[in-house]
Amino acid sequence: MIPLVLMAGFLGAGKTRFLSELVPQLAARGTRVRIILNDFQNARVDAARLGALEALVTPLNGECVCCGSLRELLQTLYDVPPDPGSVMIIEANGATETDELLGHLTTDTRLAHFTLPLQLTVVDAARWQKRWWHNALERAQVNTATHLLLNWTHKLDAARRVAVQGAVRTENPRAPFVETASFAEWLHALAAHVQHDAQQVGRGTGLQAAAPRSRAERAPHEHPFGSIALPLPSLVSRRAFEQFVADLPEQVVRAKGLVRFADEPGPMYVWNRLPGSSRVRLDASWPHADAMPTALFIGVALPIDALTDAITRLGDMAPPA
Structure with a gap:
Protein backbone atom coordinates (compact mmCIF):
# COMPACT_ATOMS: atom_id res chain seq x y z
CA MET A 1 0.00 0.00 0.00
CA ILE A 2 1.22 3.50 -0.87
CA PRO A 3 0.66 6.62 1.28
CA LEU A 4 -1.42 9.15 -0.69
CA VAL A 5 -0.78 12.82 0.12
CA LEU A 6 -2.82 15.72 -1.21
CA MET A 7 -0.77 18.92 -1.07
CA ALA A 8 -2.98 22.02 -1.02
CA GLY A 9 -2.43 25.73 -0.60
CA PHE A 10 -3.46 28.96 -2.25
CA LEU A 11 -1.70 30.33 -5.33
CA GLY A 12 1.85 31.35 -4.45
CA ALA A 13 1.87 29.60 -1.07
CA GLY A 14 5.08 27.79 -2.00
CA LYS A 15 3.92 24.22 -2.64
CA THR A 16 6.42 23.45 -5.41
CA ARG A 17 9.22 25.07 -3.41
CA PHE A 18 8.32 22.84 -0.45
CA LEU A 19 8.34 19.75 -2.70
CA SER A 20 11.81 20.66 -3.97
CA GLU A 21 12.99 20.46 -0.34
CA LEU A 22 10.89 17.45 0.70
CA VAL A 23 11.77 15.03 -2.10
CA PRO A 24 15.56 14.95 -1.45
CA GLN A 25 14.92 14.37 2.25
CA LEU A 26 12.65 11.42 1.46
CA ALA A 27 15.16 10.07 -1.06
CA ALA A 28 17.92 10.28 1.55
CA ARG A 29 15.76 8.07 3.77
CA GLY A 30 15.24 5.55 0.96
CA THR A 31 11.62 6.50 0.20
CA ARG A 32 10.70 6.77 -3.48
CA VAL A 33 8.39 9.62 -4.52
CA ARG A 34 5.79 9.94 -7.26
CA ILE A 35 4.26 13.38 -7.88
CA ILE A 36 1.15 14.40 -9.80
CA LEU A 37 1.36 18.13 -10.43
CA ASN A 38 -1.79 20.04 -11.43
CA ASP A 39 -1.87 23.66 -12.60
CA PHE A 40 -3.63 25.97 -15.06
CA GLN A 41 -1.65 25.26 -18.27
CA ASN A 42 1.52 25.62 -16.19
CA ALA A 43 2.05 22.12 -14.88
CA ARG A 44 4.90 21.29 -17.27
CA VAL A 45 6.74 24.43 -16.18
CA ASP A 46 6.56 23.46 -12.51
CA ALA A 47 7.33 19.84 -13.40
CA ALA A 48 10.53 21.03 -15.07
CA ARG A 49 11.52 22.72 -11.80
CA LEU A 50 11.30 19.31 -10.11
CA GLY A 51 12.96 17.44 -12.97
CA ALA A 52 16.36 17.23 -11.30
CA LEU A 53 14.93 15.55 -8.22
CA GLU A 54 14.71 11.81 -7.65
CA ALA A 55 10.98 11.66 -8.30
CA LEU A 56 8.63 10.55 -11.06
CA VAL A 57 6.59 13.65 -11.95
CA THR A 58 3.35 13.56 -13.95
CA PRO A 59 2.07 17.00 -15.03
CA LEU A 60 -1.68 17.57 -15.40
CA ASN A 61 -2.51 20.79 -17.26
CA GLY A 62 -6.02 22.18 -17.18
CA GLU A 63 -8.69 22.82 -14.60
CA CYS A 64 -8.66 21.93 -10.91
CA VAL A 65 -8.27 18.26 -10.09
CA CYS A 66 -11.43 18.59 -8.00
CA CYS A 67 -13.52 19.15 -11.15
CA GLY A 68 -12.33 19.49 -14.77
CA SER A 69 -9.18 17.35 -14.49
CA LEU A 70 -10.60 14.87 -11.99
CA ARG A 71 -11.03 11.99 -14.45
CA GLU A 72 -7.44 12.33 -15.67
CA LEU A 73 -6.18 12.46 -12.09
CA LEU A 74 -8.07 9.33 -11.06
CA GLN A 75 -6.96 7.42 -14.15
CA THR A 76 -3.35 8.34 -13.39
CA LEU A 77 -3.78 7.00 -9.85
CA TYR A 78 -5.48 3.81 -11.07
CA ASP A 79 -2.49 3.10 -13.31
CA VAL A 80 0.15 3.37 -10.57
CA PRO A 81 1.63 -0.09 -10.00
CA PRO A 82 2.10 -1.51 -6.49
CA ASP A 83 5.29 0.03 -5.12
CA PRO A 84 5.80 -0.65 -1.40
CA GLY A 85 8.11 1.83 0.26
CA SER A 86 7.06 4.73 -1.96
CA VAL A 87 4.73 7.71 -1.49
CA MET A 88 2.36 9.46 -3.92
CA ILE A 89 1.99 13.25 -3.65
CA ILE A 90 -0.68 15.23 -5.54
CA GLU A 91 0.19 18.90 -5.78
CA ALA A 92 -3.19 20.52 -6.43
CA ASN A 93 -3.45 23.98 -7.90
CA GLY A 94 -4.28 26.90 -5.65
CA ALA A 95 -7.99 27.03 -6.50
CA THR A 96 -8.75 23.42 -5.53
CA GLU A 97 -11.76 22.77 -3.29
CA THR A 98 -10.16 20.17 -1.07
CA ASP A 99 -13.34 18.82 0.51
CA GLU A 100 -14.70 17.89 -2.93
CA LEU A 101 -11.48 16.18 -3.98
CA LEU A 102 -11.13 14.34 -0.66
CA GLY A 103 -14.62 12.97 -1.21
CA HIS A 104 -13.49 11.30 -4.44
CA LEU A 105 -10.13 10.11 -3.10
CA THR A 106 -11.71 8.68 0.06
CA THR A 107 -14.58 6.76 -1.47
CA ASP A 108 -13.17 5.41 -4.76
CA THR A 109 -12.67 1.69 -4.18
CA ARG A 110 -10.38 1.49 -7.24
CA LEU A 111 -7.73 3.31 -5.18
CA ALA A 112 -7.32 0.40 -2.79
CA HIS A 113 -3.55 0.31 -3.42
CA PHE A 114 -3.30 3.70 -1.66
CA THR A 115 -3.98 4.69 1.92
CA LEU A 116 -6.84 7.06 2.57
CA PRO A 117 -5.68 10.56 1.62
CA LEU A 118 -3.60 12.70 3.90
CA GLN A 119 -3.66 16.44 3.27
CA LEU A 120 -0.77 18.83 3.82
CA THR A 121 -1.84 22.46 3.43
CA VAL A 122 0.91 25.00 2.82
CA VAL A 123 -0.17 28.36 4.25
CA ASP A 124 1.24 31.62 2.92
CA ALA A 125 1.62 33.28 6.33
CA ALA A 126 2.48 36.65 4.79
CA ARG A 127 -0.83 36.82 2.88
CA TRP A 128 -3.11 34.80 5.16
CA GLN A 129 -6.70 36.10 4.82
CA LYS A 130 -5.65 39.02 2.60
CA ARG A 131 -7.23 37.54 -0.52
CA TRP A 132 -10.56 39.41 -0.56
CA TRP A 133 -13.30 37.13 -1.90
CA HIS A 134 -10.93 34.12 -1.89
CA ASN A 135 -10.48 34.16 1.91
CA ALA A 136 -13.19 31.51 2.35
CA LEU A 137 -11.39 29.12 -0.04
CA GLU A 138 -8.11 29.63 1.81
CA ARG A 139 -9.81 28.81 5.12
CA ALA A 140 -11.50 25.76 3.59
CA GLN A 141 -8.13 24.40 2.41
CA VAL A 142 -6.87 24.70 5.98
CA ASN A 143 -9.99 23.15 7.53
CA THR A 144 -9.60 19.77 5.83
CA ALA A 145 -5.83 19.43 6.41
CA THR A 146 -4.24 16.60 8.38
CA HIS A 147 -0.93 18.53 8.47
CA LEU A 148 -0.13 22.25 8.21
CA LEU A 149 2.98 24.11 7.15
CA LEU A 150 3.39 27.87 7.67
CA ASN A 151 5.42 29.31 4.80
CA TRP A 152 7.04 32.73 4.23
CA THR A 153 7.14 33.39 7.97
CA HIS A 154 10.49 35.19 7.56
CA LYS A 155 8.50 38.07 6.07
CA LEU A 156 6.57 38.59 9.32
CA ASP A 157 7.36 40.18 12.63
CA ALA A 158 6.92 38.05 15.74
CA ALA A 159 3.47 39.42 16.61
CA ARG A 160 2.05 38.78 13.14
CA ARG A 161 3.46 35.26 13.06
CA VAL A 162 1.84 34.42 16.39
CA ALA A 163 -1.45 35.94 15.21
CA VAL A 164 -1.45 33.96 11.95
CA GLN A 165 -0.54 30.71 13.67
CA GLY A 166 -3.33 31.26 16.19
CA ALA A 167 -5.88 32.02 13.45
CA VAL A 168 -4.89 28.90 11.50
CA ARG A 169 -5.06 26.80 14.66
CA THR A 170 -8.56 28.15 15.37
CA GLU A 171 -9.61 27.15 11.85
CA ASN A 172 -8.16 23.65 12.26
CA PRO A 173 -7.48 22.53 15.86
CA ARG A 174 -6.58 18.95 14.84
CA ALA A 175 -3.68 19.13 12.37
CA PRO A 176 -0.10 19.45 13.64
CA PHE A 177 2.24 22.11 12.27
CA VAL A 178 5.21 20.52 10.49
CA GLU A 179 8.54 21.49 8.98
CA THR A 180 10.17 19.84 5.97
CA ALA A 181 12.39 17.49 7.97
CA SER A 182 9.69 16.38 10.40
CA PHE A 183 7.18 15.73 7.61
CA ALA A 184 9.77 13.78 5.60
CA GLU A 185 10.53 11.61 8.62
CA TRP A 186 6.82 11.07 9.29
CA LEU A 187 6.09 10.09 5.66
CA HIS A 188 9.08 7.77 5.56
CA ALA A 189 7.85 6.02 8.71
CA LEU A 190 4.32 5.81 7.32
CA ALA A 191 5.55 4.23 4.07
CA ALA A 192 7.41 1.59 6.06
CA HIS A 193 4.44 1.06 8.37
CA VAL A 194 1.86 0.42 5.63
CA GLN A 195 4.31 -1.73 3.70
CA HIS A 196 4.33 -4.24 6.56
CA ASP A 197 0.89 -3.70 8.09
CA ALA A 198 -1.62 -2.49 5.50
CA GLN A 199 -4.56 -3.45 7.69
CA GLN A 200 -4.00 -0.62 10.16
CA VAL A 201 -4.42 2.13 7.59
CA GLY A 202 -6.23 0.21 4.90
CA ARG A 203 -9.36 1.37 3.18
CA GLY A 204 -11.40 -1.63 4.21
CA THR A 205 -14.28 -2.70 2.00
CA GLY A 206 -16.83 -0.49 0.35
CA LEU A 207 -17.58 2.82 2.02
CA GLN A 208 -18.01 1.52 5.54
CA ALA A 209 -15.61 3.21 7.93
CA ALA A 210 -14.12 1.42 10.89
CA ALA A 211 -15.58 2.35 14.26
CA PRO A 212 -13.66 5.34 15.63
CA ARG A 213 -11.30 4.74 18.54
CA SER A 214 -9.87 7.04 21.13
CA ARG A 215 -6.55 8.76 20.49
CA ALA A 216 -4.84 6.49 23.01
CA GLU A 217 -6.07 3.37 21.19
CA ARG A 218 -4.91 4.44 17.73
CA ALA A 219 -1.84 3.02 16.04
CA PRO A 220 0.97 5.57 15.57
CA HIS A 221 0.07 6.07 11.91
CA GLU A 222 -3.64 5.32 11.89
CA HIS A 223 -5.29 7.41 9.24
Missing part, protein backbone atom coordinates in the same frame (compact mmCIF):
# COMPACT_ATOMS: atom_id res chain seq x y z
CA PRO A 224 -7.54 10.26 10.42
CA PHE A 225 -9.90 10.32 7.44
CA GLY A 226 -12.75 7.89 6.99
CA SER A 227 -16.06 7.61 5.21
CA ILE A 228 -19.39 5.92 5.80
CA ALA A 229 -22.62 5.62 3.82
CA LEU A 230 -25.78 5.25 5.92
CA PRO A 231 -29.36 4.77 4.69
CA LEU A 232 -31.82 7.58 5.31
CA PRO A 233 -35.54 6.99 6.01
CA SER A 234 -37.60 6.64 2.83
CA LEU A 235 -39.37 9.95 3.59
CA VAL A 236 -38.29 12.69 5.99
CA SER A 237 -39.64 15.97 7.21
CA ARG A 238 -38.02 18.77 5.21
CA ARG A 239 -37.61 20.99 8.27
CA ALA A 240 -36.23 18.15 10.39
CA PHE A 241 -33.76 17.24 7.64
CA GLU A 242 -32.48 20.81 7.40
CA GLN A 243 -31.93 20.76 11.17
CA PHE A 244 -30.23 17.36 10.94
CA VAL A 245 -27.72 18.77 8.44
CA ALA A 246 -27.20 21.93 10.50
CA ASP A 247 -26.41 19.82 13.58
CA LEU A 248 -23.85 17.51 11.96
CA PRO A 249 -20.76 17.19 14.20
CA GLU A 250 -17.61 19.12 13.39
CA GLN A 251 -15.75 15.93 12.48
CA VAL A 252 -17.83 15.70 9.28
CA VAL A 253 -15.86 17.47 6.54
CA ARG A 254 -18.13 16.47 3.64
CA ALA A 255 -21.77 15.35 3.62
CA LYS A 256 -24.03 14.54 0.69
CA GLY A 257 -26.51 11.97 -0.56
CA LEU A 258 -30.08 11.43 -1.78
CA VAL A 259 -33.28 12.38 0.03
CA ARG A 260 -37.08 12.37 -0.40
CA PHE A 261 -39.43 14.63 1.57
CA ALA A 262 -42.80 13.73 3.07
CA ASP A 263 -44.43 16.91 1.75
CA GLU A 264 -43.25 16.06 -1.81
CA PRO A 265 -42.78 12.28 -1.97
CA GLY A 266 -42.33 12.03 -5.74
CA PRO A 267 -38.93 13.55 -6.57
CA MET A 268 -35.63 12.49 -5.06
CA TYR A 269 -33.08 15.25 -4.45
CA VAL A 270 -29.30 15.22 -4.35
CA TRP A 271 -28.33 16.98 -1.14
CA ASN A 272 -25.04 18.57 -0.17
CA ARG A 273 -23.95 20.44 2.90
CA LEU A 274 -22.37 23.61 1.60
CA PRO A 275 -18.64 23.91 2.49
CA GLY A 276 -18.10 26.17 5.49
CA SER A 277 -21.84 26.35 6.14
CA SER A 278 -24.53 24.47 8.00
CA ARG A 279 -26.99 24.95 5.14
CA VAL A 280 -28.10 22.20 2.81
CA ARG A 281 -28.23 22.50 -0.98
CA LEU A 282 -30.82 20.53 -2.92
CA ASP A 283 -30.50 19.66 -6.63
CA ALA A 284 -32.89 17.78 -8.87
CA SER A 285 -31.90 14.21 -9.69
CA TRP A 286 -32.88 11.44 -12.08
CA PRO A 287 -32.03 8.40 -9.94
CA HIS A 288 -31.75 4.80 -11.06
CA ALA A 289 -34.71 2.61 -10.23
CA ASP A 290 -32.88 1.02 -7.29
CA ALA A 291 -31.54 4.31 -5.84
CA MET A 292 -32.42 4.77 -2.18
CA PRO A 293 -32.21 7.78 0.16
CA THR A 294 -28.74 7.82 1.64
CA ALA A 295 -26.21 9.93 3.50
CA LEU A 296 -22.48 9.84 2.75
CA PHE A 297 -20.20 11.31 5.41
CA ILE A 298 -16.48 11.96 5.01
CA GLY A 299 -14.44 13.29 7.87
CA VAL A 300 -11.97 12.94 10.69
CA ALA A 301 -12.64 10.28 13.37
CA LEU A 302 -16.29 10.10 12.38
CA PRO A 303 -18.67 9.57 15.34
CA ILE A 304 -20.59 6.78 13.64
CA ASP A 305 -22.85 5.95 16.59
CA ALA A 306 -23.89 9.61 16.90
CA LEU A 307 -24.59 9.84 13.16
CA THR A 308 -26.64 6.65 13.26
CA ASP A 309 -28.65 7.91 16.24
CA ALA A 310 -29.30 11.24 14.49
CA ILE A 311 -30.65 9.42 11.43
CA THR A 312 -32.86 7.26 13.67
CA ARG A 313 -34.31 10.40 15.28
CA LEU A 314 -34.84 11.84 11.80
CA GLY A 315 -36.97 8.81 10.93
CA ASP A 316 -38.91 9.12 14.19
CA MET A 317 -39.83 12.71 13.25
CA ALA A 318 -41.10 11.82 9.77
CA PRO A 319 -44.83 12.50 9.38
CA PRO A 320 -47.03 9.49 8.60
CA ALA A 321 -47.24 8.66 4.88
Whole structure:
Protein backbone atom coordinates (compact mmCIF):
# COMPACT_ATOMS: atom_id res chain seq x y z
CA MET A 1 0.00 0.00 0.00
CA ILE A 2 1.22 3.50 -0.87
CA PRO A 3 0.66 6.62 1.28
CA LEU A 4 -1.42 9.15 -0.69
CA VAL A 5 -0.78 12.82 0.12
CA LEU A 6 -2.82 15.72 -1.21
CA MET A 7 -0.77 18.92 -1.07
CA ALA A 8 -2.98 22.02 -1.02
CA GLY A 9 -2.43 25.73 -0.60
CA PHE A 10 -3.46 28.96 -2.25
CA LEU A 11 -1.70 30.33 -5.33
CA GLY A 12 1.85 31.35 -4.45
CA ALA A 13 1.87 29.60 -1.07
CA GLY A 14 5.08 27.79 -2.00
CA LYS A 15 3.92 24.22 -2.64
CA THR A 16 6.42 23.45 -5.41
CA ARG A 17 9.22 25.07 -3.41
CA PHE A 18 8.32 22.84 -0.45
CA LEU A 19 8.34 19.75 -2.70
CA SER A 20 11.81 20.66 -3.97
CA GLU A 21 12.99 20.46 -0.34
CA LEU A 22 10.89 17.45 0.70
CA VAL A 23 11.77 15.03 -2.10
CA PRO A 24 15.56 14.95 -1.45
CA GLN A 25 14.92 14.37 2.25
CA LEU A 26 12.65 11.42 1.46
CA ALA A 27 15.16 10.07 -1.06
CA ALA A 28 17.92 10.28 1.55
CA ARG A 29 15.76 8.07 3.77
CA GLY A 30 15.24 5.55 0.96
CA THR A 31 11.62 6.50 0.20
CA ARG A 32 10.70 6.77 -3.48
CA VAL A 33 8.39 9.62 -4.52
CA ARG A 34 5.79 9.94 -7.26
CA ILE A 35 4.26 13.38 -7.88
CA ILE A 36 1.15 14.40 -9.80
CA LEU A 37 1.36 18.13 -10.43
CA ASN A 38 -1.79 20.04 -11.43
CA ASP A 39 -1.87 23.66 -12.60
CA PHE A 40 -3.63 25.97 -15.06
CA GLN A 41 -1.65 25.26 -18.27
CA ASN A 42 1.52 25.62 -16.19
CA ALA A 43 2.05 22.12 -14.88
CA ARG A 44 4.90 21.29 -17.27
CA VAL A 45 6.74 24.43 -16.18
CA ASP A 46 6.56 23.46 -12.51
CA ALA A 47 7.33 19.84 -13.40
CA ALA A 48 10.53 21.03 -15.07
CA ARG A 49 11.52 22.72 -11.80
CA LEU A 50 11.30 19.31 -10.11
CA GLY A 51 12.96 17.44 -12.97
CA ALA A 52 16.36 17.23 -11.30
CA LEU A 53 14.93 15.55 -8.22
CA GLU A 54 14.71 11.81 -7.65
CA ALA A 55 10.98 11.66 -8.30
CA LEU A 56 8.63 10.55 -11.06
CA VAL A 57 6.59 13.65 -11.95
CA THR A 58 3.35 13.56 -13.95
CA PRO A 59 2.07 17.00 -15.03
CA LEU A 60 -1.68 17.57 -15.40
CA ASN A 61 -2.51 20.79 -17.26
CA GLY A 62 -6.02 22.18 -17.18
CA GLU A 63 -8.69 22.82 -14.60
CA CYS A 64 -8.66 21.93 -10.91
CA VAL A 65 -8.27 18.26 -10.09
CA CYS A 66 -11.43 18.59 -8.00
CA CYS A 67 -13.52 19.15 -11.15
CA GLY A 68 -12.33 19.49 -14.77
CA SER A 69 -9.18 17.35 -14.49
CA LEU A 70 -10.60 14.87 -11.99
CA ARG A 71 -11.03 11.99 -14.45
CA GLU A 72 -7.44 12.33 -15.67
CA LEU A 73 -6.18 12.46 -12.09
CA LEU A 74 -8.07 9.33 -11.06
CA GLN A 75 -6.96 7.42 -14.15
CA THR A 76 -3.35 8.34 -13.39
CA LEU A 77 -3.78 7.00 -9.85
CA TYR A 78 -5.48 3.81 -11.07
CA ASP A 79 -2.49 3.10 -13.31
CA VAL A 80 0.15 3.37 -10.57
CA PRO A 81 1.63 -0.09 -10.00
CA PRO A 82 2.10 -1.51 -6.49
CA ASP A 83 5.29 0.03 -5.12
CA PRO A 84 5.80 -0.65 -1.40
CA GLY A 85 8.11 1.83 0.26
CA SER A 86 7.06 4.73 -1.96
CA VAL A 87 4.73 7.71 -1.49
CA MET A 88 2.36 9.46 -3.92
CA ILE A 89 1.99 13.25 -3.65
CA ILE A 90 -0.68 15.23 -5.54
CA GLU A 91 0.19 18.90 -5.78
CA ALA A 92 -3.19 20.52 -6.43
CA ASN A 93 -3.45 23.98 -7.90
CA GLY A 94 -4.28 26.90 -5.65
CA ALA A 95 -7.99 27.03 -6.50
CA THR A 96 -8.75 23.42 -5.53
CA GLU A 97 -11.76 22.77 -3.29
CA THR A 98 -10.16 20.17 -1.07
CA ASP A 99 -13.34 18.82 0.51
CA GLU A 100 -14.70 17.89 -2.93
CA LEU A 101 -11.48 16.18 -3.98
CA LEU A 102 -11.13 14.34 -0.66
CA GLY A 103 -14.62 12.97 -1.21
CA HIS A 104 -13.49 11.30 -4.44
CA LEU A 105 -10.13 10.11 -3.10
CA THR A 106 -11.71 8.68 0.06
CA THR A 107 -14.58 6.76 -1.47
CA ASP A 108 -13.17 5.41 -4.76
CA THR A 109 -12.67 1.69 -4.18
CA ARG A 110 -10.38 1.49 -7.24
CA LEU A 111 -7.73 3.31 -5.18
CA ALA A 112 -7.32 0.40 -2.79
CA HIS A 113 -3.55 0.31 -3.42
CA PHE A 114 -3.30 3.70 -1.66
CA THR A 115 -3.98 4.69 1.92
CA LEU A 116 -6.84 7.06 2.57
CA PRO A 117 -5.68 10.56 1.62
CA LEU A 118 -3.60 12.70 3.90
CA GLN A 119 -3.66 16.44 3.27
CA LEU A 120 -0.77 18.83 3.82
CA THR A 121 -1.84 22.46 3.43
CA VAL A 122 0.91 25.00 2.82
CA VAL A 123 -0.17 28.36 4.25
CA ASP A 124 1.24 31.62 2.92
CA ALA A 125 1.62 33.28 6.33
CA ALA A 126 2.48 36.65 4.79
CA ARG A 127 -0.83 36.82 2.88
CA TRP A 128 -3.11 34.80 5.16
CA GLN A 129 -6.70 36.10 4.82
CA LYS A 130 -5.65 39.02 2.60
CA ARG A 131 -7.23 37.54 -0.52
CA TRP A 132 -10.56 39.41 -0.56
CA TRP A 133 -13.30 37.13 -1.90
CA HIS A 134 -10.93 34.12 -1.89
CA ASN A 135 -10.48 34.16 1.91
CA ALA A 136 -13.19 31.51 2.35
CA LEU A 137 -11.39 29.12 -0.04
CA GLU A 138 -8.11 29.63 1.81
CA ARG A 139 -9.81 28.81 5.12
CA ALA A 140 -11.50 25.76 3.59
CA GLN A 141 -8.13 24.40 2.41
CA VAL A 142 -6.87 24.70 5.98
CA ASN A 143 -9.99 23.15 7.53
CA THR A 144 -9.60 19.77 5.83
CA ALA A 145 -5.83 19.43 6.41
CA THR A 146 -4.24 16.60 8.38
CA HIS A 147 -0.93 18.53 8.47
CA LEU A 148 -0.13 22.25 8.21
CA LEU A 149 2.98 24.11 7.15
CA LEU A 150 3.39 27.87 7.67
CA ASN A 151 5.42 29.31 4.80
CA TRP A 152 7.04 32.73 4.23
CA THR A 153 7.14 33.39 7.97
CA HIS A 154 10.49 35.19 7.56
CA LYS A 155 8.50 38.07 6.07
CA LEU A 156 6.57 38.59 9.32
CA ASP A 157 7.36 40.18 12.63
CA ALA A 158 6.92 38.05 15.74
CA ALA A 159 3.47 39.42 16.61
CA ARG A 160 2.05 38.78 13.14
CA ARG A 161 3.46 35.26 13.06
CA VAL A 162 1.84 34.42 16.39
CA ALA A 163 -1.45 35.94 15.21
CA VAL A 164 -1.45 33.96 11.95
CA GLN A 165 -0.54 30.71 13.67
CA GLY A 166 -3.33 31.26 16.19
CA ALA A 167 -5.88 32.02 13.45
CA VAL A 168 -4.89 28.90 11.50
CA ARG A 169 -5.06 26.80 14.66
CA THR A 170 -8.56 28.15 15.37
CA GLU A 171 -9.61 27.15 11.85
CA ASN A 172 -8.16 23.65 12.26
CA PRO A 173 -7.48 22.53 15.86
CA ARG A 174 -6.58 18.95 14.84
CA ALA A 175 -3.68 19.13 12.37
CA PRO A 176 -0.10 19.45 13.64
CA PHE A 177 2.24 22.11 12.27
CA VAL A 178 5.21 20.52 10.49
CA GLU A 179 8.54 21.49 8.98
CA THR A 180 10.17 19.84 5.97
CA ALA A 181 12.39 17.49 7.97
CA SER A 182 9.69 16.38 10.40
CA PHE A 183 7.18 15.73 7.61
CA ALA A 184 9.77 13.78 5.60
CA GLU A 185 10.53 11.61 8.62
CA TRP A 186 6.82 11.07 9.29
CA LEU A 187 6.09 10.09 5.66
CA HIS A 188 9.08 7.77 5.56
CA ALA A 189 7.85 6.02 8.71
CA LEU A 190 4.32 5.81 7.32
CA ALA A 191 5.55 4.23 4.07
CA ALA A 192 7.41 1.59 6.06
CA HIS A 193 4.44 1.06 8.37
CA VAL A 194 1.86 0.42 5.63
CA GLN A 195 4.31 -1.73 3.70
CA HIS A 196 4.33 -4.24 6.56
CA ASP A 197 0.89 -3.70 8.09
CA ALA A 198 -1.62 -2.49 5.50
CA GLN A 199 -4.56 -3.45 7.69
CA GLN A 200 -4.00 -0.62 10.16
CA VAL A 201 -4.42 2.13 7.59
CA GLY A 202 -6.23 0.21 4.90
CA ARG A 203 -9.36 1.37 3.18
CA GLY A 204 -11.40 -1.63 4.21
CA THR A 205 -14.28 -2.70 2.00
CA GLY A 206 -16.83 -0.49 0.35
CA LEU A 207 -17.58 2.82 2.02
CA GLN A 208 -18.01 1.52 5.54
CA ALA A 209 -15.61 3.21 7.93
CA ALA A 210 -14.12 1.42 10.89
CA ALA A 211 -15.58 2.35 14.26
CA PRO A 212 -13.66 5.34 15.63
CA ARG A 213 -11.30 4.74 18.54
CA SER A 214 -9.87 7.04 21.13
CA ARG A 215 -6.55 8.76 20.49
CA ALA A 216 -4.84 6.49 23.01
CA GLU A 217 -6.07 3.37 21.19
CA ARG A 218 -4.91 4.44 17.73
CA ALA A 219 -1.84 3.02 16.04
CA PRO A 220 0.97 5.57 15.57
CA HIS A 221 0.07 6.07 11.91
CA GLU A 222 -3.64 5.32 11.89
CA HIS A 223 -5.29 7.41 9.24
CA PRO A 224 -7.54 10.26 10.42
CA PHE A 225 -9.90 10.32 7.44
CA GLY A 226 -12.75 7.89 6.99
CA SER A 227 -16.06 7.61 5.21
CA ILE A 228 -19.39 5.92 5.80
CA ALA A 229 -22.62 5.62 3.82
CA LEU A 230 -25.78 5.25 5.92
CA PRO A 231 -29.36 4.77 4.69
CA LEU A 232 -31.82 7.58 5.31
CA PRO A 233 -35.54 6.99 6.01
CA SER A 234 -37.60 6.64 2.83
CA LEU A 235 -39.37 9.95 3.59
CA VAL A 236 -38.29 12.69 5.99
CA SER A 237 -39.64 15.97 7.21
CA ARG A 238 -38.02 18.77 5.21
CA ARG A 239 -37.61 20.99 8.27
CA ALA A 240 -36.23 18.15 10.39
CA PHE A 241 -33.76 17.24 7.64
CA GLU A 242 -32.48 20.81 7.40
CA GLN A 243 -31.93 20.76 11.17
CA PHE A 244 -30.23 17.36 10.94
CA VAL A 245 -27.72 18.77 8.44
CA ALA A 246 -27.20 21.93 10.50
CA ASP A 247 -26.41 19.82 13.58
CA LEU A 248 -23.85 17.51 11.96
CA PRO A 249 -20.76 17.19 14.20
CA GLU A 250 -17.61 19.12 13.39
CA GLN A 251 -15.75 15.93 12.48
CA VAL A 252 -17.83 15.70 9.28
CA VAL A 253 -15.86 17.47 6.54
CA ARG A 254 -18.13 16.47 3.64
CA ALA A 255 -21.77 15.35 3.62
CA LYS A 256 -24.03 14.54 0.69
CA GLY A 257 -26.51 11.97 -0.56
CA LEU A 258 -30.08 11.43 -1.78
CA VAL A 259 -33.28 12.38 0.03
CA ARG A 260 -37.08 12.37 -0.40
CA PHE A 261 -39.43 14.63 1.57
CA ALA A 262 -42.80 13.73 3.07
CA ASP A 263 -44.43 16.91 1.75
CA GLU A 264 -43.25 16.06 -1.81
CA PRO A 265 -42.78 12.28 -1.97
CA GLY A 266 -42.33 12.03 -5.74
CA PRO A 267 -38.93 13.55 -6.57
CA MET A 268 -35.63 12.49 -5.06
CA TYR A 269 -33.08 15.25 -4.45
CA VAL A 270 -29.30 15.22 -4.35
CA TRP A 271 -28.33 16.98 -1.14
CA ASN A 272 -25.04 18.57 -0.17
CA ARG A 273 -23.95 20.44 2.90
CA LEU A 274 -22.37 23.61 1.60
CA PRO A 275 -18.64 23.91 2.49
CA GLY A 276 -18.10 26.17 5.49
CA SER A 277 -21.84 26.35 6.14
CA SER A 278 -24.53 24.47 8.00
CA ARG A 279 -26.99 24.95 5.14
CA VAL A 280 -28.10 22.20 2.81
CA ARG A 281 -28.23 22.50 -0.98
CA LEU A 282 -30.82 20.53 -2.92
CA ASP A 283 -30.50 19.66 -6.63
CA ALA A 284 -32.89 17.78 -8.87
CA SER A 285 -31.90 14.21 -9.69
CA TRP A 286 -32.88 11.44 -12.08
CA PRO A 287 -32.03 8.40 -9.94
CA HIS A 288 -31.75 4.80 -11.06
CA ALA A 289 -34.71 2.61 -10.23
CA ASP A 290 -32.88 1.02 -7.29
CA ALA A 291 -31.54 4.31 -5.84
CA MET A 292 -32.42 4.77 -2.18
CA PRO A 293 -32.21 7.78 0.16
CA THR A 294 -28.74 7.82 1.64
CA ALA A 295 -26.21 9.93 3.50
CA LEU A 296 -22.48 9.84 2.75
CA PHE A 297 -20.20 11.31 5.41
CA ILE A 298 -16.48 11.96 5.01
CA GLY A 299 -14.44 13.29 7.87
CA VAL A 300 -11.97 12.94 10.69
CA ALA A 301 -12.64 10.28 13.37
CA LEU A 302 -16.29 10.10 12.38
CA PRO A 303 -18.67 9.57 15.34
CA ILE A 304 -20.59 6.78 13.64
CA ASP A 305 -22.85 5.95 16.59
CA ALA A 306 -23.89 9.61 16.90
CA LEU A 307 -24.59 9.84 13.16
CA THR A 308 -26.64 6.65 13.26
CA ASP A 309 -28.65 7.91 16.24
CA ALA A 310 -29.30 11.24 14.49
CA ILE A 311 -30.65 9.42 11.43
CA THR A 312 -32.86 7.26 13.67
CA ARG A 313 -34.31 10.40 15.28
CA LEU A 314 -34.84 11.84 11.80
CA GLY A 315 -36.97 8.81 10.93
CA ASP A 316 -38.91 9.12 14.19
CA MET A 317 -39.83 12.71 13.25
CA ALA A 318 -41.10 11.82 9.77
CA PRO A 319 -44.83 12.50 9.38
CA PRO A 320 -47.03 9.49 8.60
CA ALA A 321 -47.24 8.66 4.88
